[in-house]
Amino acid sequence: ASVDKADAKAALKPxxxxxxxxxxxxxxFSQNQASFAQVGDAENATKLRWAWIELKGSMLENVDYRFWVDVSNNVNILDAYLDFHDLPYFQNFRIGHFFEPFSMQQLTPNKYLTFMERSSPFNLGRDLGLMLHSDNANANWTYGAGLFMNEDSARPPFYQNDEDSLAVTGRFTCLPWYDEASDGRGLIHLGLGGSYRHLADQTLRFRNRPDAALAPYIVDTGNFAADNYSLIGLEAAYAYGSFIMQTEYHRAAADTLSFGNEYFDHYYIQASYVLTGENRAYNRRSGSFSNRIVPYENFFRVRTEDGRICRGRGAWEIAYRYAHDDLNSDNILGGRDYRHLFSLNWYLSPYTRAMFEYNYTNTDDTTASNGLLHVFQMRMQFEF
Amino acid sequence: ASVDKADAKAALKPxxxxxxxxxxxxxxFSQNQASFAQVGDAENATKLRWAWIELKGSMLENVDYRFWVDVSNNVNILDAYLDFHDLPYFQNFRIGHFFEPFSMQQLTPNKYLTFMERSSPFNLGRDLGLMLHSDNANANWTYGAGLFMNEDSARPPFYQNDEDSLAVTGRFTCLPWYDEASDGRGLIHLGLGGSYRHLADQTLRFRNRPDAALAPYIVDTGNFAADNYSLIGLEAAYAYGSFIMQTEYHRAAADTLSFGNEYFDHYYIQASYVLTGENRAYNRRSGSFSNRIVPYENFFRVRTEDGRICRGRGAWEIAYRYAHDDLNSDNILGGRDYRHLFSLNWYLSPYTRAMFEYNYTNTDDTTASNGLLHVFQMRMQFEF
Amino acid sequence: ASVDKADAKAALKPxxxxxxxxxxxxxxFSQNQASFAQVGDAENATKLRWAWIELKGSMLENVDYRFWVDVSNNVNILDAYLDFHDLPYFQNFRIGHFFEPFSMQQLTPNKYLTFMERSSPFNLGRDLGLMLHSDNANANWTYGAGLFMNEDSARPPFYQNDEDSLAVTGRFTCLPWYDEASDGRGLIHLGLGGSYRHLADQTLRFRNRPDAALAPYIVDTGNFAADNYSLIGLEAAYAYGSFIMQTEYHRAAADTLSFGNEYFDHYYIQASYVLTGENRAYNRRSGSFSNRIVPYENFFRVRTEDGRICRGRGAWEIAYRYAHDDLNSDNILGGRDYRHLFSLNWYLSPYTRAMFEYNYTNTDDTTASNGLLHVFQMRMQFEF
Structure with missing residues (x-):
C-alpha cells in the first residue's frame, strides 16, 4: 500500500x-558629426548579452510552469508563470510574470529572432498579470487577452502604488492560407493587437535604440505627463519555402496632461531567405515564427583518420529589414529615424547560431538632422 | 577494472x-486616520513574493546537502548546508547557513504555513553556524542545539567583526500523545526553545508587520543599545483529524546599556480546519506541521469529449489566528498591536495553493491609539 | 517518420x-603594531566564500559548453563558454568567458587547490575572449593561446570603450617525465606562460592579500598610469607518489606613462604530502594537478547495531608554501611581503574537504617595516 502511495505521489509531482x-x-560603431551631437560617442563594446537559466515543467497533464531568470547582470526575472490548460471556453489561463500578448516580434523568442534585436519602441515586455489564451497546434488562429500591472519590466516584479496602473492587452491572429501538406512551408499570417494602459505615476516615455543593445538610444521623447496611453498593432507575414516576409505597424496614442492626445508610430518590414534550403517554421500555438531552423547538415570541420579534412556547412540565412520610428508628435519631439539592416545568420546546429549584422541608421531630432550611425555587430548564440 | 572504478566513482557522486x-x-490596504499617522500610507501592491531555486541531494547515504537561493529580488542565499547523519550520541551534525532551531512557526516551511506570513517579531531566520539535531521519523521527540553567527540574515552570509556576535540556540519538542494508528491524525505537541545572543555592534531592534509582507512595519522599537539579548519560546499544538490548534509564546529579554533588562512579548493562537476532510500532517523529524496537504481530489475543470464540463474541487481549508505583539518595555516604546486573521486556503493540487486572507490589526504606539489597518491579501503559490 | 524525427531531434539536443x-x-587574525599601521584592523570573519551553480553539457560529440555562476554575493558569471573539439591543426576552439591560459595555479580549480587561496597578485582571472587550445588526455604537452578583452573580471562580463583593451595570452606545458605505468604517480612538469595587455583607460594596479580572502590587501601599488603591461610566468612541478612539489615565478613589466618600464615580481614554492597514501592526480588535458583526491576510505563514524562505534578516517594531507610578492619597482612602491603557509587538509570523501591553515606574513611597505599578520583560517568545502 505504501508503494502505491509513493507511486501516486510521484505521479502528481511536477x-x-x-x-x-x-x-x-x-x-x-561609426558615426558622423550629427550623430555624435545627437547621442554622444557610441563606444565599441563586447558583452555577455544574455545568460539565462531556464526551469520548466508540467504537472497533472494540465498545468505547465516556467521559471526563467537572466543572470548576465545581477538577476532579472523573465518568465515566471503557471499555465492551466484544457479549460472550457477559454482553453488556457496563465498567471504570473510573462510577455503581454502584443506584437509578433515581441512574442518571438530572442533565440529565434531573424535579427539580433527587436525593432519597436512600443514593445511591452513582461509584466505581472493574468491571461486567457489559446494554445492549439492545429488551429488556424490564436488569441490572448489579459490584465496586467503596468510595471517597469526592468525591475524585479513588484508594483506598489495606490493609484492603479492596470493594462488591458489583447492579440488575435489568423492564417488565411496555411499549406498543411508541407507542414506550413507556405502560409499567410494576419494579426491585430491592442493595449490600453493607465499610468499611476502619470509619466510616460518612449525611446529606441537602432536595433543594437550596445548602442545608445537614438530617439527619445524624454518623460512627459500622461494619464494613459493606447497601443494598436497590425501584423502580416508571408512564408514560401525558405523565404519569409514579415511586417508590423505600431501606433501609440498618449493621453497627455498638457496637450491632449499625441500620436507616435513605428513600422518595420523584413525579408529573409535561407540559402541552404531549410525553413524557419511557423508556430501555430503562438502565432509567430517561433521554431528553430534545423540545418540539413550540421557544421563540423574535422580531420578524418586518413588525413583528409571533412566538413559540414550548417544552414545559412540572409535577411534585410527596413524600420522606421516616428517619436515626433504635434507637441512632443522625440525624433525620427529610419534604419536599414543587413544580416547574415549561420546556424552551426539547431542550437548554435552566429549572427553578423550591419545597421545603417539615419536620425533627425531637435539637435541635428541626418545623424548617421553605422553598427557592425556580431553574436555567438547557444541554447541548451 | 576501469568499469568497476567508474561504478565505484558514480556510487560516491552526490x-x-x-x-x-x-x-x-x-x-x-485600508486604514483609519490613526493608522495613517502611525505608519504612513500603506499602498496596495502586487509582487513576486518568492522565486526560489532549490538544489539538494545526498552522498554516501549519510550526508545530505541543501542549496537554496531566492531570486525574487537579486539573489539571497537561503538554506546552504551539509548535514551528516547516523552519528553516535547526537544523530546529526549540520554546518552552513540555515534556520536556527527556534519556534515551530519559524521551522515550518513557508509553503506549508497556514497563513501567508509568520507572526513573531522575534523569529531568528537563517544564520551561519553549526547544529546538532535529531532527525527521526519514528520518535516522539526532537531536539536541535547550535552555535551561530548572529548576522543580519537579509544580507549575504558574511560576518566580519572582531567583537564576537555568537548566539547559542536550542529547541526541544515532544509528543505526549500521538495516534500511531491514524498516522498522526491525532496528537498533542509541546515545545520549548531558547536563545542567548551577544551583539557585537551593541545595537538591537525589534519590529513587526501585520502578517503581511507588503504592509509597512506597524510596531518598531527603533535601534537601541544593548549588549546581548535572550529569547524564550513555548509551543503547544493539538491536532484531531482535519482540525489543528496551535499556539506559541515568545519573550525577549534585552540587556540594554541604558536601562538594564527590558522585556518584550509576542504570542499567537490559531486554529484551522480542512473542510474537505484532508489533514495537514505532522512531521516527526522536525517537530512541526511540515507536510503537504494532499487533496483527495485535485482541482480540474475540463470539457469532456461528450461536451459536459467535469470538475474536481481540490481541498479547502479555513483558518483563524489571533496574534499580539508587545514591543513596549519599561523604557522602550515600540508599540503594541493585536491582530485577527481570517484565511481561506484552496489546495488545487498538492503543489498548488491559492490563499485569501483578511487581517484586522489594531495598533497603539506613541503616535496614536487604535490605528486600524485592514489587509486583504491573496497568494498564488506553486512548488516544483 | 515523426518518431524518427523526434529521435533525430533528441540526438541533437545538448x-x-x-x-x-x-x-x-x-x-x-592577529597583528603587530606595524601591521595595524599598514592595513588597519584585520577583523575576524565568517563567510559563505563560494556558492556556485554549475551547468554544463555537450552537443553533437564535438561541442561542450559550461555555464557557471557564483551566487555567494549577488550573481557573478564564472565560466560561460562554448568549446568546439576535433578541429584540424588546433584541436579546440573556445569562445566566451573563461580563465585566460596563464599560471598553473590559476588553472587549477579552487576545489582542488592545495591551499585555500591562490598566491599571485598577477593572476588574470576570467575574461571575454577566444582561445585555441589542446585537450588531450594522453599527450605529454598542452598549449593554450587566446585573444581577450582585458576587463575587470569582478564585474559582469561587459566591456565598452573605443580604446581597445585587448590582451594576447598563451601558455605551453610539457612533461619531460611521466610514469605511465602508475598513471602519473611520478612526473615532472614544466610550463611557460606570457601575456601582453593593452590598457584602454591607461590605469593599472597590482595588489595582493596574504592568501586569505577575508584578510585586507597587504601590498598595493595603488593606481598608476600605464599604456600596457606584459606578464611572464615559469612553472615547474615534481610528483612522486603522495608527494608533490610545485613552484611558479611571475614577472610583470608595466609600460608606465611617467617612468618607462617598471618591474614587479611574485614567486611561490610549495610541497604537499598525503599522509594516508592517496595522490593528487595530474590532469594531462589542462597541464595541472586538477583531479580530486579519492580517499581509500571515506570518513564515517557511526554506531553499529551491536553498539560499537565504527569509523573511517578519510584522507589527510599536509602542505607548506613559501610565497613572496615584490610590488616595489624603481619608482612605484607597492610593498614587499613574504609568507609561510602551513596547511592540514582532511578529505572526508572525494567531494568533501575540511581545511585548516596557518599563514605567517611579514610585510614591508612605505608605512612600516616587519608588519606581522597571522591568519588562522578554516574551510568546509563541498561539491556536488
Missing part, C-alpha cells in the same frame, strides 16, 4: 527540465 | 535534485 | 548536467 541560453555580442 | 517555488502576492 | 559547490570560511 516535472522539472533545466535549460538555458548564452548570447555573446560584439559591436563596432 | 545526487542532485532540482526544485523551486513561486509565490505571487497581491495586497489591498 | 545535454545538461547540474552541479555546484559550497565553501564556508572562517578566519581569525
Amino acid at each position: 516535472s522539472v527540465n533545466i535549460g538555458g541560453r548564452l548570447f555573446f555580442d560584439s559591436a563596432l | 545526487s542532485v535534485n532540482i526544485g523551486g517555488r513561486l509565490f505571487f502576492d497581491s495586497a489591498l | 545535454s545538461v548536467n547540474i552541479g555546484g559547490r559550497l565553501f564556508f570560511d572562517s578566519a581569525l
